[in-house]
Structure formats: structure tokens, C-alpha cells
Amino acid sequence: MSVNQHPRVLLYPRIRKSPFFYASRRHGVAMYSVYNHTYHPRHYGDPIAEYWALLEGVTLWDVGVERQIEISGPDAFDFTNLLITRDLSKCAVGQCKYVFLTDQHGGILNDPILLRLEENRFWLSLADSDILLWARGVATHAGMDVSIEEIDVGPVQVQGPKSYAVMRDLLGDAVADIRYYYLHDFQIDGIDVTVSRTGYTGEIGYEIYVHEASKNAVRLWEKVWEAGQAHGLQVIGPCHIRRIEGGMLAHGADITVDTNPFEIGMGYDWMVDLDQEADFIGKQALTRIKAEGPRRKLVGLEIDGPDLGTYNDGSMIDVLPVHAGGTRIGEVTSACRSPRLAKNIGLAMVSVEHSEVGTALQVDVGARDDSGSDLVSAVVVAKPFIDPTKEQPKSDVTALDASAPRRTGPVAGG
Incomplete structure (x- = not known):
């Protein structure tokens, strides 16, 4: 089939x-x-x-x-x-x-x-x-x-x-x-x-x-x-x-x-x-x-492995199991490839004992497309990943130079 x-x-x-x-x-x-x-x-x-x-x-x-x-x-x-x-x-x-x-x-x-x-x-x-x-x-x-x-x-x-x-x-x-x-x-x-x-x-x-x-x-x-x-x-x-x-x-x-x-x-x-x-x-x-x-925490993850797509393109049809020491301890709820960071990033709900920044975990990226188990390395990082104090949306609009591009990161446009 x-x-x-x-x-x-x-x-x-x-x-x-x-x-x-x-x-x-x-x-x-x-x-x-x-x-x-x-x-x-x-x-x-x-x-x-x-x-x-x-x-x-x-x-x-x-x-x-x-x-x-x-x-x-x-x-x-x-x-x-x-x-x-x-x-x-x-x-x-x-x-x-x-x-x-x-x-x-x-x-x-x-x-x-x-x-x-x-x-x-x-x-x-x-x-x-x-x-x-x-x-x-x-x-x-x-x-x-x-x-x-x-x-x-x-x-x-x-x-x-x-x-x-x-x-x-x-x-x-x-x-x-x-x-x-x-x-x-x-x-x-x-x-x-x-x-x-x-x-x-x-x-x-x-x-x-x-x-x-x-x-x-x-x-x-x-x-x-x-x-x-x-x-x-x-x-x-x-x-x-x-x-x-x-x-x-x-x-x-x-x-x-x-x-x-x-x-x-x-x-x-x-x-x-x-x-x-x-x-x-x-x-x-x-x-x-x-x-x-709380017994769980929503954390930020940087995730190794293949490009995880854009989330809204059909590339993530289900949550991605998160493992530590061979045991499932949570799941990635949203994930994508960030063009600016040139990394896969995601939000994951994990047990609180695995929520500290720097904690090494594994993510089963095979679950995103039903292709079978495919464990890759991941690490807990601070979130939000970009602009944590939300300075950008609070900017003085009258002072903004709207013609100046803000594209940053190692992969321009991709």
C-alpha cells in the first residue's frame, strides 16, 4: 500500500x-x-x-x-x-x-x-x-x-x-x-x-x-x-x-x-x-x-538531523517523541528549520527533571512523516529563540527605517 x-x-x-x-x-x-x-x-x-x-x-x-x-x-x-x-x-x-x-x-x-x-x-x-x-x-x-x-x-x-x-x-x-x-x-x-x-x-x-x-x-x-x-x-x-x-x-x-x-x-x-x-x-x-x-515544562530545543521544514507545509504530521536514557520523557509539539539560526528548533513538553537549559536529549524525527524511528541529538536551550524581550514589535514605528532589510543569519533566504 x-x-x-x-x-x-x-x-x-x-x-x-x-x-x-x-x-x-x-x-x-x-x-x-x-x-x-x-x-x-x-x-x-x-x-x-x-x-x-x-x-x-x-x-x-x-x-x-x-x-x-x-x-x-x-x-x-x-x-x-x-x-x-x-x-x-x-x-x-x-x-x-x-x-x-x-x-x-x-x-x-x-x-x-x-x-x-x-x-x-x-x-x-x-x-x-x-x-x-x-x-x-x-x-x-x-x-x-x-x-x-x-x-x-x-x-x-x-x-x-x-x-x-x-x-x-x-x-x-x-x-x-x-x-x-x-x-x-x-x-x-x-x-x-x-x-x-x-x-x-x-x-x-x-x-x-x-x-x-x-x-x-x-x-x-x-x-x-x-x-x-x-x-x-x-x-x-x-x-x-x-x-x-x-x-x-x-x-x-x-x-x-x-x-x-x-x-x-x-x-x-x-x-x-x-x-x-x-x-x-x-x-x-x-x-x-x-x-x-509543575511536573512538566515547555522548553526550547535545538534539534540535529534533517531539515524539519516549516511546520505549516505538511512536514510535521504528528508530535515528535523526546527520549532521555532510552525512556520517552516528552514530545516536541512544534518544530521547524530556522533560516536565520540555520538550525532545527522546536518547542517540547518534557518532564521537569529534563527541562534545564543544556540538558542533552534525543528526538525521534521519524515520527514527523511516519517513516519509522530516527533518533537524533537535541539540547534544551532558552526560549524564545529570537528577541526574548519582544523589542521588535514594541519598536517606535515612526523612527523605523522601513527600507532597511533586517535579514541576518548564515543562510540568506534559505
Whole structure:
């Protein structure tokens, strides 16, 4: 029997379409996946070229799969504070926060961006899980006056060092006033949009949330594309090489409901505020887990052996077992070849006794394509692999020389 290494994904009415589906497919989508029950463009033919386009220029992404859940009503603040592990009183109107939603056992249900639009109106820009159902279930028993709806709002991302130039042409000089992880409302040719300085890249970037997306999304896409032509805008899929370099988490891979925030490391402990007066779902369990200490840790690995690909190219179809002393002690959850580092890198969940930087391990890279066991050497390294203090996305956009390429590393473009 032969294995078809590249089966097609069926496009048909049963699976939802992003509001930008018919716009983004015009640019030659080469691979789709399904995210939040919705078709999602993964790349347009050359993920390595897309990586360099992100680092050196400006890119446009269809991320309409990030469904927007709006929480509103008189008790919206208290209800939202019940869902998330951070202290919502520290989030001002007009601010965004990266948050965890945990269950009663402390497991991570989702890691959305939270946007606070008004005192009692919030959006959760979701990763891949059914939080609308969860939130409505919680609301049924919460006894609070709150409305929870999936709203007709769809985001696109404009990312890369020239993203400010594109956004300035679209919105005017006022876009310079949007600070990192803040938002502002604008109009683009009569289309209402909310713009935040956020993104899934570790680069300078913005997300444009188009209102009445079912009506306006394609026209908004065309406006962004038109504004980007003078700056070399390219349409790409989510750049997993860059997000792995930056230690950014993928829900369903690096974190799941079986992962708790204290296993992640990398400074994410501050995302669980156990000292706040308010309660939240999972607080009791996470208090216990913190006191006992986690049994596993998500670590960075440098991995020897063959090129591990770009993660979003079908080269990693399963987790990669991690071994120490002949015993499986964890698994690589995301891996790729970093062009800048000229190394295979990955995020791996391993037993805590094997999580110290410098620990020698082995990774079974044969598991990535079902080719059998193929153990190669690996070593635990600090993560994020690049820009650990996130200086790049926080850069002063008005001072950025957008024409200066930032390509570094021993292998230019490859």
C-alpha cells in the first residue's frame, strides 16, 4: 500500500468560510487547514519566501478564522473576569491583553487576545476551540446579566517592518498613536474598523477588525491590498517559523486543555494572578499546582538531523517523541528549520527533571512523516529563540527605517 503524502483538503459548503475566503484565495492559496471549524489559508506555495517577506517587508494575512466573541451587558466585567486568569481591573478601555481561559482543573481552554472596547464590552479574539459554547455554559449558571454573542467582525493581519507605512496610508498619521497592545476605531472608505497593534509574529504589526464583515470584508481586503502595492505587500499564511522562533504558542499543539499555565514557563506565570481579590474558574486548582510545582515544562530545543521544514507545509504530521536514557520523557509539539539560526528548533513538553537549559536529549524525527524511528541529538536551550524581550514589535514605528532589510543569519533566504 502506498501513502499519499499530500492529500487534498475538500472545499465544500459544510465547512465555514472566513469572511475573507473569496478575497484571499485569489492570491493562490496552496494549502488550507481547518481552524475554528473554518477553512484557513496556510501558505501560498513557498513558506520560506513568506518568512523573508514578513521579516523584510509587509504581509497581509486572512485570519478571519479568529472568531470574535463579544461579552456585553451590566455584568460583563465581572463575567469576563471570571473566565480569564489575569486581573481585568488592570486592563483599561482601549487596551488589549493576551489571556488564558482555564477550566476548573487549571487546563488551558483557549489563549485569545482580549480587547476592551468599553467599560462593559469585550471581545475575545479566539484561538482554535469552542469558547462560545463554554462561555454560554458558564453564563447559564453564573446568574449574571450578560450577553455572549459571536459577532459579525473579522480580522486581517498586516505584519512586518513596513506595516506602519501601509497603515499610515490607509488611516493617516493617527495610526502612529496606537501603542503596543492598544486599539483604536477608524473608518476606511466608509467601513468601520477597529485596529489593534497586535499580531502573531513577534514583528511590528497590526490587526484590522472589520465590522459587518459578511458585507465589508472583501472590499476591506481590496483596500488594504491597494494601499500595500507601493510598499511591496505580499499575501502569506501564518508564519509558523517566526512564531516558533518567538516562542508563541499554538493552541491544540503546544497547549491544550491538558496543559496548565505553570507548565509553559517563559514568563507566563504573570498571566495567572492568584493574588487578585476576584475569583476565576481554575483559581483553586492553579493555586495548588503552583504550590506543588509543575511536573512538566515547555522548553526550547535545538534539534540535529534533517531539515524539519516549516511546520505549516505538511512536514510535521504528528508530535515528535523526546527520549532521555532510552525512556520517552516528552514530545516536541512544534518544530521547524530556522533560516536565520540555520538550525532545527522546536518547542517540547518534557518532564521537569529534563527541562534545564543544556540538558542533552534525543528526538525521534521519524515520527514527523511516519517513516519509522530516527533518533537524533537535541539540547534544551532558552526560549524564545529570537528577541526574548519582544523589542521588535514594541519598536517606535515612526523612527523605523522601513527600507532597511533586517535579514541576518548564515543562510540568506534559505
